[in-house]
Amino acid sequence: MGASLNNSGGRRRYGRRRSSAQMSEINVTPMVDVMLVLLVIFMVTAPLLTVGVEVDLPKTKAGEIRGEDEPLAVSIDKEGQLFVQDTQVDLDGLAPLLMEVSKNNMDVRIFVRGDESIDYGTVMRTMGALNQAGFTKVALIARNPGTDKK
16 A cells, blocks of 8 residues: 655656745845854944043043933043044134034034043133033043043
């Protein structure tokens, strides 16, 4: 006695695919390839996104500032030199440069990073220049007490 398990009656049709048979497997290889490329790109570019001016930030227990837009960084190093991102600028040129970089957007967030060894007056003159220029979203940046120096 013979038995057949397929419903074709023992006849096979070659060259023609049955319309009811669908592929149920998902090929994830292209997705994995794209994800690995993106991972490598982010690993390479992430260190470049940090501000390049070396500043020894004071410590604080304040919480982190969160926001959706990318803030501008104004840094004051231990010699009292002023930087916008990586560009050195004097106090008189600070406001015009920030207006140019922010495209006259006075609502842009500005982070002021002052070295721990500079005097309070230098930071306040910088904050005053930002306020006088019309920038209202200005924050001071510090590091948490538990973190090591960069």
